[in-house]
Amino acid sequence: MCIKREIPLGHFQARSQQLPALAPRALSTGLAPKEEPEASVPAAMLPRQLLARPAWLFRCPPGPRGACVPGAAGSWGRPVGPLARRGCCSAPGTPEVPLTRERYPVRRLPFSTVSEQDLAAFERIVPGGVVTDPEALQAPNVDWIRTLRGSSKVLLRPRTSEEVSHILRHCHERNLAVNPQGGNTGMVGGSIPVFDEIILSTARMNKVLSFHSVSGILVCQAGCVLEELSHYVEERDFIMPLDLGAKGSCHIGGNVATNAGGLRFLRYGSLHGTVLGLEVVLADGTILDCLTSLRKDNTGYDLKQLFIGSEGTLGVITAVSILCPPKPRAVNVAFLGCPGFAEVLQTFSTCKGMLGEILSAFEFMDAVCMQLVVRHLHLASPVQESPFYVLIETSGSNAGHDAEKLGSFLEHALGSGLVTDGTMATDQTKVKMLWALRERIAEALSREGYVYKYDLSLPVERLYDIVTDVRARLGPHAKHVVGYGHLGDGNLHLNVTAEAFSPSLLGALEPHVYEWTARQQGSVSAEHGVGFRKRDVLGYSKPPKALQLMQQLKALLDPKGILNPYKTLPSQA
Amino acid sequence: MCIKREIPLGHFQARSQQLPALAPRALSTGLAPKEEPEASVPAAMLPRQLLARPAWLFRCPPGPRGACVPGAAGSWGRPVGPLARRGCCSAPGTPEVPLTRERYPVRRLPFSTVSEQDLAAFERIVPGGVVTDPEALQAPNVDWIRTLRGSSKVLLRPRTSEEVSHILRHCHERNLAVNPQGGNTGMVGGSIPVFDEIILSTARMNKVLSFHSVSGILVCQAGCVLEELSHYVEERDFIMPLDLGAKGSCHIGGNVATNAGGLRFLRYGSLHGTVLGLEVVLADGTILDCLTSLRKDNTGYDLKQLFIGSEGTLGVITAVSILCPPKPRAVNVAFLGCPGFAEVLQTFSTCKGMLGEILSAFEFMDAVCMQLVVRHLHLASPVQESPFYVLIETSGSNAGHDAEKLGSFLEHALGSGLVTDGTMATDQTKVKMLWALRERIAEALSREGYVYKYDLSLPVERLYDIVTDVRARLGPHAKHVVGYGHLGDGNLHLNVTAEAFSPSLLGALEPHVYEWTARQQGSVSAEHGVGFRKRDVLGYSKPPKALQLMQQLKALLDPKGILNPYKTLPSQA
Ligand SMILES: Cc1cc2nc3c(=O)[nH]c(=O)nc-3n(C[C@H](O)[C@H](O)[C@H](O)COP(=O)(O)OP(=O)(O)OC[C@H]3O[C@@H](n4cnc5c(N)ncnc54)[C@H](O)[C@@H]3O)c2cc1C
Numbered sequence A, B: 001m002c003i004k005r006e007i008p009l010g011h012f013q014a015r016s017q018q019l020p021a022l023a024p025r026a027l028s029t030g031l032a033p034k035e036e037p038e039a040s041v042p043a044a045m046l047p048r049q050l051l052a053r054p055a056w057l058f059r060c061p062p063g064p065r066g067a068c069v070p071g072a073a074g075s076w077g078r079p080v081g082p083l084a085r086r087g088c089c090s091a092p093g094t095p096e097v098p099l100t101r102e103r104y105p106v107r108r109l110p111f112s113t114v115s116e117q118d119l120a121a122f123e124r125i126v127p128g129g130v131v132t133d134p135e136a137l138q139a140p141n142v143d144w145i146r147t148l149r150g151s152s153k154v155l156l157r158p159r160t161s162e163e164v165s166h167i168l169r170h171c172h173e174r175n176l177a178v179n180p181q182g183g184n185t186g187m188v189g190g191s192i193p194v195f196d197e198i199i200l201s202t203a204r205m206n207k208v209l210s211f212h213s214v215s216g217i218l219v220c221q222a223g224c225v226l227e228e229l230s231h232y233v234e235e236r237d238f239i240m241p242l243d244l245g246a247k248g249s250c251h252i253g254g255n256v257a258t259n260a261g262g263l264r265f266l267r268y269g270s271l272h273g274t275v276l277g278l279e280v281v282l283a284d285g286t287i288l289d290c291l292t293s294l295r296k297d298n299t300g301y302d303l304k305q306l307f308i309g310s311e312g313t314l315g316v317i318t319a320v321s322i323l324c325p326p327k328p329r330a331v332n333v334a335f336l337g338c339p340g341f342a343e344v345l346q347t348f349s350t351c352k353g354m355l356g357e358i359l360s361a362f363e364f365m366d367a368v369c370m371q372l373v374v375r376h377l378h379l380a381s382p383v384q385e386s387p388f389y390v391l392i393e394t395s396g397s398n399a400g401h402d403a404e405k406l407g408s409f410l411e412h413a414l415g416s417g418l419v420t421d422g423t424m425a426t427d428q429t430k431v432k433m434l435w436a437l438r439e440r441i442a443e444a445l446s447r448e449g450y451v452y453k454y455d456l457s458l459p460v461e462r463l464y465d466i467v468t469d470v471r472a473r474l475g476p477h478a479k480h481v482v483g484y485g486h487l488g489d490g491n492l493h494l495n496v497t498a499e500a501f502s503p504s505l506l507g508a509l510e511p512h513v514y515e516w517t518a519r520q521q522g523s524v525s526a527e528h529g530v531g532f533r534k535r536d537v538l539g540y541s542k543p544p545k546a547l548q549l550m551q552q553l554k555a556l557l558d559p560k561g562i563l564n565p566y567k568t569l570p571s572q573a
């Protein structure tokens, strides 16, 4: 019951740029001018109430944009689930992913190897939860973007924290390395082994432990899938404070372990603020119970914070207590075309001012992203071809007020030429359709061949400069250089695609991209984390003393280094 | 320019409870019925727009409530600044605060004592910033609530992080204990020495380093006074994400060190979410630079989190980067009288639902709090005497929409008997007046003699039970037992006043209050922290393994234990 008003997907378009700049621009659907007599009335002459909710907000898009009417939902709203992913990536003809240890200069540390006795011990700890079948081990050894592959021979599927504790106690004693794994949707190779680390999967730890219907505090096991939690709390009139394209697969434990940002970060902030408590099993099997469900608790150091974003290197998260915001009564999504990046930026500051507290997402993508989403996933663009697209979401408690705010904003954005074309949705199916265009970019990119992925925090004014720079730098050596991301958070996803991995292309990209980012005081990993892939570039964003303190914390919490080795910490130390 | 509409303070009141329960209640000012013909029209018959902003919202309170008209501002809005406090507490006749080391069973650890050579070294590091005058050292040796007193002989006033670094390097080498001090408004005795620790004051580290007018990211030195920062960012159309009664004195560094909650927590969340970066000087003088100003940065462990709420025991915070929300265009405050605590709770859930995203504070106080504020500070109550009072603040981007939401809510609250009397303000002076009633409770209590302070997180349903319980338990042995606080966050301030400190009264309160709290899975320190006062009660809210990990972190970051000894960590370890 997220959406109260059932308004058909609305489409609108600015008049041609030839109108005299000072005359107030009229609103028009462009493609169906006859249907809207008010379109020819100058905006300034319309009464405010009318302007605030112009007629095009309530009209369906005509002809060529039929793909976004409800009937076409199948091609749009498909969640990115494990099946969706495997379907695309393990298709016949997809080349085998090379072994990480063969492609990268990395040496196995002197951990023990799993013996028959170990397997017997595991079988006693998690009866029926010890996977050694090579076939079944293929997928959990390969990362989501299919560029890294480990060679683990054992995957364990505990159901309880106590089982995790017993497993780790055994591994600690036996000096066996362990790779915690949630939904295996991580982007930096943190979730899969580099050599033969035991994969410790949270897939069967998927129970909701409690939900408080007044405060909205959810306590659950770490292996709950984000989308399932979303459904659970939405039925109770709350929402999860985070949302991401990988929601159909990723686990809440994985989200916390990576300090995932995602699509609601702009509104609900970081997991460092919304996670209220954690239960964590430490490397030696000790269960650390910080699973409080209190909004405030200043009884000493906030230990749980250590584990948020530690990517399985300091402990295994077994349960999460998280604060869920009330479900907004009205959600609106506007999908807009912008003529340039300067206009994207101006649209952002205008909309921050005019939408205020109801703004819940501000995402952007460039023209190439749209082309790839259309080509590979057969989604249809709901707006005219534009250099940039912006997705704006509002979430509020009063549909009328929200529509009025959004209406005024859109009117202003169209009238001032910031936006040239747009469409709006309020009912859930169509909202999902529009979101799919943005959420499924990563999936579309993965169909291109090899993807070089960069996830940068940059001053918002410079956000797109690096895309233009890299595009010029690589020229025809890359298939595509694209930019998209969470503009509202200053977070760019710069992606470069090529037929296959090539060391020379990599050499042209790195360290260039990192140096460029460091010059802007940016972050070389905004939200995806470090994992295996980024561990040697931390120095671009963190001073040596910080890296040293990270090492000291690792040594304190995991003295034998058995938890997710080769990840998150710089390799030279 | 925070307030756009200048509407006089409005007063309203529910009809007598005799009205038949099912008939929609009419709205009435009670005291001036003739002025409002619509008051006799049943609410259900009024058109929605009219209901949403009933006339009483815009009327001034009559006769006896004249104290809250603008002219009476002097007696209301006075900020709690250093002068206000000293004026009240060091008044002639105020008894000398006993030395902490004499009242409590605590032994000095084997730190060095400050020598002439040390003083000479400090003078070289901070020329003109070494205070040894006994007179000048009196105030910084006593805590805000005047129940603890240290005997430090040296206070240092550095201006830069480098100076702090040199001071700590010297102290570390010489094994001298150091007590970081901000505004000295802390409630748990963390900010003042127990013995002769050197006081390291941030008072001269009060520079804004940068402010980004698009993102709202403020970077400043740790000694900036919260209220001054508020003014600074408000002039630039932003607000600080936190606000507290102590704003006129407390430093942002102290706020971060205590992980202060305060009055905006409900809306903008914890400092763990809003603090983006910190610069910290570690015990050995190393400067740890985590002063990024990026909304997202997942390059490894989020080290700054360690220091948020660590109360000066792990490092000295020298600079803070913090995300400021845009200044709301409209702020409304409603001050309401409720007939019982059940109605307070119902008012809260109703207002969460009806005010949604614009709700920015929900505070409550009981009748005794109001009596004390009226008696000691000569503030006037703006509403009829009630068992409970509630202060609701909304902050939004559209004054009309907000007034409509608040109007509907108030109408419902009055109509259903949740609220019996109320007043509302939108202009800044009157908003401040209403806030003063809530913010200055701590000050009023401190005029009562000795105050036993408890700051508890509890399930909101049980929040007031402990007050009733303690009141019954103590009977005439206490002067007053009061309850107030941040109800929206489940945070109760339970305060007990007596003429003077008495071990037997303490014995009746402790461990009873802590045990009661632990039984509710609450926190024995919601926002005030641990300091000296609460260090031996942590076990009520944290398991042994967590306490052990705290000790390990302390040993890692401050192996000699020179930073704020006798604080935050349990004494027995
Ligand atoms: C289509 C798509 C869209 C995405 N969008 C976003 C986005 O918008 N924002 C964003 O931040 N990220 C995004 N991601 C990446 C993001 O990191 C992951 O989707 C998610 O947070 C990881 O969860 P997971 O359960 O899949 O963890 P995994 O991938 O299984 O693991 C990730 C890391 O966490 C560790 N880990 C997992 N579970 C635990 C545990 N219980 N205890 C300790 N360590 C654990 C692993 O060892 C690994 O280091 C996206 C990924 C995809 C595929």
Ligand SMILES: Cc1cc2nc3c(=O)[nH]c(=O)nc-3n(C[C@H](O)[C@H](O)[C@H](O)COP(=O)(O)OP(=O)(O)OC[C@H]3O[C@@H](n4cnc5c(N)ncnc54)[C@H](O)[C@@H]3O)c2cc1C
Binding pocket: B080, B144, B179, B180, B181, B182, B183, B184, B185, B186, B187, B189, B190, B191, B192, B202, B222, B243, B244, B245, B246, B249, B250, B251, B252, B253, B254, B255, B256, B257, B258, B259, B260, B261, B262, B263, B311, B312, B313, B315, B316, B317, B318, B439, B442, B443, B527, B528, B531, B564, B567
């Ligand atoms: C009237 C009043 C109202 C209050 N209301 C609230 C409230 O609503 N919410 C709330 O949470 N608290 C409240 N408090 C208490 C609160 O803890 C403090 O007001 C504030 O956060 C402390 O800031 P300060 O600068 O005064 O720190 P101090 O009192 O000087 O120090 C507090 C602690 O932090 C340490 N510290 C200070 N500065 C630094 C630094 N730069 N680096 C490292 N450590 C440092 C000190 O060693 C000490 O342990 C209130 C206090 C008063 C007097």
